[in-house]
Amino acid sequence: xxxxxxxxxxxxxxxxxxxxxxxxxxxxxxxxxxxxxxxxxxxxxxxxxxxxxxxxxxxxxxxxxxxxxxxxxxxxxxxxxxxxx
Amino acid sequence: xxxxxxxxxxxxxxxxxxxxxxxxxxxxxxxxxxxxxxxxxxxxxxxxxxxxxxxxxxxxxxxxxxxxxxxxxxxxxxxxxxxxxxxxxxxxxxxxxxxxxxxxxxxxxxxxxxxxxxxxxxxxxxxxxxxxxxxxxxxxxxxxxxxxxxxxxxxxxxxxxxxxxxxxxxxxxxxxxxxxxxxxxxxxxxxxxxxxxxxxxxxxxxxxxxxxxxxxxxxxxxxxxxxxxxxxxxxxxxxxxxxxxxxxxxxxxxxxxxxxxxxxxxxxxxxxxxxxxxxxxxxxxxxxxxxxxxxxxxxxxxxxxxxxxxxxxxxxxxxxxxxxxxxxxxxxxxxxxxxxxxxxxxxxxxxxxxxxxxxxxxxxxxxxxxxxxxxxxxxxxxxxxxxxxxxxxxxxxxxxxx
Numbered sequence: 001x002x003x004x005x006x007x008x009x010x011x012x013x014x015x016x017x018x019x020x021x022x023x024x025x026x027x028x029x030x031x032x033x034x035x036x037x038x039x040x041x042x043x044x045x046x047x048x049x050x051x052x053x054x055x056x057x058x059x060x061x062x063x064x065x066x067x068x069x070x071x072x073x074x075x076x077x078x079x080x081x082x083x084x085x
Numbered sequence: 086x087x088x089x090x091x092x093x094x095x096x097x098x099x100x101x102x103x104x105x106x107x108x109x110x111x112x113x114x115x116x117x118x119x120x121x122x123x124x125x126x127x128x129x130x131x132x133x134x135x136x137x138x139x140x141x142x143x144x145x146x147x148x149x150x151x152x153x154x155x156x157x158x159x160x161x162x163x164x165x166x167x168x169x170x171x172x173x174x175x176x177x178x179x180x181x182x183x184x185x186x187x188x189x190x191x192x193x194x195x196x197x198x199x200x201x202x203x204x205x206x207x208x209x210x211x212x213x214x215x216x217x218x219x220x221x222x223x224x225x226x227x228x229x230x231x232x233x234x235x236x237x238x239x240x241x242x243x244x245x246x247x248x249x250x251x252x253x254x255x256x257x258x259x260x261x262x263x264x265x266x267x268x269x270x271x272x273x274x275x276x277x278x279x280x281x282x283x284x285x286x287x288x289x290x291x292x293x294x295x296x297x298x299x300x301x302x303x304x305x306x307x308x309x310x311x312x313x314x315x316x317x318x319x320x321x322x323x324x325x326x327x328x329x330x331x332x333x334x335x336x337x338x339x340x341x342x343x344x345x346x347x348x349x350x351x352x353x354x355x356x357x358x359x360x361x362x363x364x365x366x367x368x369x370x371x372x373x374x375x376x377x378x379x380x381x382x383x384x385x386x387x388x389x390x391x392x393x394x395x396x397x398x399x400x401x402x403x404x405x406x407x408x409x410x411x412x413x414x415x416x417x418x419x420x421x422x423x424x425x426x427x428x429x430x431x432x433x434x435x436x437x438x439x440x441x442x443x444x445x446x447x448x449x450x451x452x453x454x455x456x457x458x459x460x461x462x463x464x465x466x467x468x469x470x471x472x473x474x475x476x477x478x479x480x481x482x483x484x485x486x487x
Contacts, residue, residue, distance in 0.1 A: 035385075036348060039290050052130075057290045058306045058384040 003049070003081060007074045010044045024071035031070075038067065045073075051080045088321035089261045090487060091430065092329040093174070095167025095272075097160050098312030098414045098424050099135035103167055107424070108431050110413065111439040112460045117414050118297060118308050125280045131292040134278050135310030135415025153216050154229065155194030160313035160420070161226035161274035162233060169234055172317040172329060174268060176235045183266045185238035186227045187257040188315075189249030189273030191419030192282065194221030199279040226274045230315075238266050247379070249273050250314065250422030251472035251480035255338035257318050258482070267323045272423035274313035283309065289348070291383050297416075299380035299409035299441050300387050300455045302448035307381040310415025314423025333430050334487045336467070337366025343477030350386050350473050355379075355393035358479035362469060363397075366483040370401045373483075374465035375432040377425045378455075379473045380409020380441065381416055388450040390471065395453070406463065408441040408456040422472045426482065429468035433486040438463050 001009075005019070012019040015031040022031065028038055035057060042053050053076075054063040065080075066072040096103065099117025100110035110117065117135040126132055142151055142159055154162070165186075176184055197220040204210045219225060224242040231240045239260065243253040250273030257271035277283075286292050286309060293306035324331055339361025343354030363370060379390055387409075395402045410428045417424055428439040437460055444457035470482045 034349075039288075042290070043288070055290055056293075056305055058293070058304065058382075062305070 003078050004074050006048055007045060007077055008070065010041055010048060011070060014041045022070060024069065024074070026070045027068060045077060049077060049081050051084055053080065087262050087264050089258055089318055089335045090321050090324050091316050091332040091335060092319045092324050093168035093170070093172030093317035094332060094427060094430060095164040095171070095315045096313060096424055096427060097137055097140065097163045098417065099137055099310050100414050102140070102163070104427060107427055111410060111428055111431065112437055114440045114442045114459055115413060116442055117310065121278065121283065123279060129280070129283050129287065131283055131287050131294055133294065133308055134283065135308060136278055137312055153220060155197045155220045155225060156276035157190060157194060157274045157313070158226045158229050160276060160311070161188060161315065162229055164272060164274070164313040164315035165230045165234065165270055168315040168317050169270065172319070174317065180267060181235045181237050183238045184236050184268040184270070185240040185266060186230045186236050186270045187241060187243060187253045188227040188230065188271065189243050189251070189253035189419045189422065190223045190226060190275060191244055191246050191249050192275060192277045193223035194225060195277045195282045196279050197221040199281045202281065230270055234270070236270060244419065245478040245480070246474035246476055247416065247418055247421060248472035248474035248478050248480045249419035251470060251482055252340060252478070254316065254422065254426065254482055255340060255480050258335050258338055261318050261320050267320045269318045270315060271318055272313060272315035273420040275418045275420035276311045277418055278309060278311045293382060296443045297382040297412050298443040298445060299378065299382040299412050300391070300448060300451040301444045302446040304382045304384065304387065307383055307411070308415045310417045312414070312417055312424060313420050314427060316423070316426065331487045333433050333484045335482065336485045337362050337368065337483040338481065339365050340480045342479070345477055347477070348475050350389040351477060352389050352393045352396065354477055354479050355390060355471070355473050356396045358481040359393060359397045359469065359471065362481040362483045368467055368483060370398050372467045373398070373405055373469055374463065375429065375438050375468040376405060376407040377428045377468065377470045378407045378409040379471045380411055382409070382411060386473065388448070390473065391451040391453050402453060406438050406454050406456050406461070408439055410439050412442040422470060422480070426470050429470050429484045432465040432468045433484055436462055436464055438465065
């Protein structure tokens with residue numbers, strides 16, 4: 001499974017949607033994912049890819065990790081996975 | 086209704102091993118936060134905290150006691166010894182039968198849990214020390230205080246996360262105010278700075294890795310502390326009859342529940358607790374000179390709290406001072422309201438308002454006088470102490486200069 005498909009699967013599970021309902025341009029807010037849901041999704045992503053995502057709920061925009069859309073999350077994960085490899 | 090006064094105070098926390106040291110540190114704006122010294126700290130993402138330094142258990146307790154007392158119980162006993170010692174009270178006969186201990190605590194004996202989980206899970210041991218249960222139960226602190234001081238009245242532990250101490254002190258206040266008990270020992274204790282305790286908080290991603298900067302625009306989370314605060318709440322006539330030194334009067338309280346979200350704070354819930362405390366105490370908004378904020382240093386709490394204060398106080402919000410002493414002693418979770426009440430006593434009794442230290446950048450969403458970085462001399466008639474817990478449970482106390 002590609003990184004993109006896996007991230008979408010995790011986000012869809014959190015949003016209680018089918019992966020096909022999650023588009024690259026969706027925002028977490030569109031999907032009904034609140035702050036706890038976001039923290040839980042990041043945890044699932046870290047576990048799935050064995051990476052550490054630099055995300056502090058107090059300053060979501062402070063790190064390079066951009067959570068504004070599904071597509072930005074995926075590219076952030078791709079960068080972290082490649083840096084780790 | 087009886088009037089309720091505070092005739093003794095005690096503490097141990099990262100700022101000091103007693104009230105004198107703690108208030109001196111608050112006056113000087115000293116920071117008790119530093120690198121954590123605990124086992125496996127290198128596996129933690131958050132490596133700072135406000136630990137109690139140089140706490141010499143073996144000088145304070147005998148070997149049998151140490152075997153039976155988790156660190157949070159030890160903190161509670163040290164604080165209670167100071168508070169009861171200051172009050173000059175001894176508990177015998179009818180006074181002993183009616184006086185009790187209501188203490189706040191959230192995690193119970195976390196050090197004991199951490200050590201023993203390690204022992205059975207990591208080290209594979211199949212036997213634990215016989216006192217694990219009596220050490221880790223979260224009423225252990227209240228129970229040991231009752232035993233050491235012969236307090237035979239109503240005693241129990243209150244757990245409402247970060248509001249535990251305020252709920253406990255509000256409960257003790259009601260018991261004295263209603264005439265049920267002439268004296269109650271109250272406050273709170275916590276010791277969660279162990280590997281598992283910090284790791285659990287890390288998971289929520291609300292902890293700062295560098296400093297606790299409440300209300301500052303560049304704040305990035307809370308920092309955990311540990312310790313205890315204890316107070317003697319005494320019925321006024323009882324205190325006067327024996328010529329006790331009165332530190333302050335407790336004049337009111339309120340509790341409210343957000344009934345909304347398990348972690349996100351609610352402005353309405355906080356505002357109802359603050360306005361409820363004023364109403365319960367029969368105070369006007371203009372009477373309040375100082376608020377010891379919940380002020381955790383998280384993005385969500387600080388702006389919600391400032392907004393709640395603005396709603397309740399209207400134009401008077403611009404005239405009052407509100408500081409977060411968590412910037413100095415960290416967030417003691419279930420013990421935090423007890424240590425923070427000391428700052429309220431200092432404000433009404435000594436006319437010194439503790440600062441919010443590590444304050445660097447004004448935040449338009451926290452447009453209130455947060456007493457940045459330096460303590461201030463001021464005459465404060467009434468001080469409030471806010472606590473707004475995870476779970477949406479809020480408790481606010483009101484103290485008046487006596």
